[in-house]
Amino acid sequence: MHHDTPYQPPLRSRATRSFAARSKSSVRGFLFAHLRAQDRPRQIIYESNLERRVLLTFLARRDLVDIWDQPTAIPFATSGGTLRHHTPDFLAFLDTGLRLAIAVKPQASVERLRFREELAQVRGAMSPAYADELLLVTDADLNDADVRNAELLHIARHTVDVDAIRTICTFLADLKGARTFAEVLEQSGLAERGWAALICAINAGEATIDPGRRIASQTLVYPRGVK
Known part of the structure; x- marks a missing residue:
């Protein structure tokens, strides 16, 4: 069968940072997904198997319009006054207009690193123009x-x-x-x-x-x- 539409390669990832191709501690890679916001599939990267699992669950949502991997970093000040930057793992855009910045972290690391405290600082510094909510998703949240x-x-x-x-x-x-x-x-x-x-x-x-x-x-x- 002949198709009138010529082949177009997938769009490249929009990630603002790349990852090391090889790692001894995590599974890193990418997948291709055709989202409502694009006219053809796009490459989406992930930096761990947990991120891959979270990404797949978001891609399965009927209200998902778009998802941005490794979006622009959010500057924030620590409790000690040091300027730092946090890069969410994903930024999801829903058909309600809601924008969700998503931080993915193993539950054990959340407790060990007191990650919730850091996210509270990031959340306080995040501009409303960036996202409506900053969510923490751990392995404990996944079925x-x-x-x-x-x-x-x-x-x-x-x-x-x-x-x-x-x-x-x-x-x-x-x-x-x-x-x-x-x-x-x-x-x-x-x-x-x-x-x-x-x-x-x-x-x-x-x-x-x-x-x-x-x-x-x-x-x-x-x-x-x-x-």
Whole structure:
């Protein structure tokens, strides 16, 4: 099949600082995501596996419009009067207009480094023009099933085809009761081809699953509005 639209490479990361490519203590890398604010996918970097997990959960949010990795640093003064700079890990833009600066840190490090005190100083110095809120997200805030589902969604978005989406949405519109993932795929006629479409449709609100339940072949799918 020939496409009229010529290939365009993904947009580069907007990060204001880069990271060392090799590290003995953390997983560093990047992914590509097509956000509503851009006309094609963009590279987004992360500096740890925890940051990757947090990023995936934000990318799965239906109200997310854009997310900026390693945005502009925020200058702030310590309690001793020393000028320092804090670079949030992400700056998320929601469709409500809300802007969320996000600091990601392991819970153990938060306690050991008294990180909440530092963030309080950063929050006090942050301009309202920069963000509406400064959030701390730790590993304790993440649900493993939600993160795994967000990862599956990220993969699905890169592999789904338009015809499968139409078919699965039509099937879900007529769904009267709960069905397992396997049953939906079989009864829709899509079989394995429908995995990505079903995951994307659920994220779009065409159907629901039990909150906190990991997506698998026996996961129950409910009609829209039931759960």
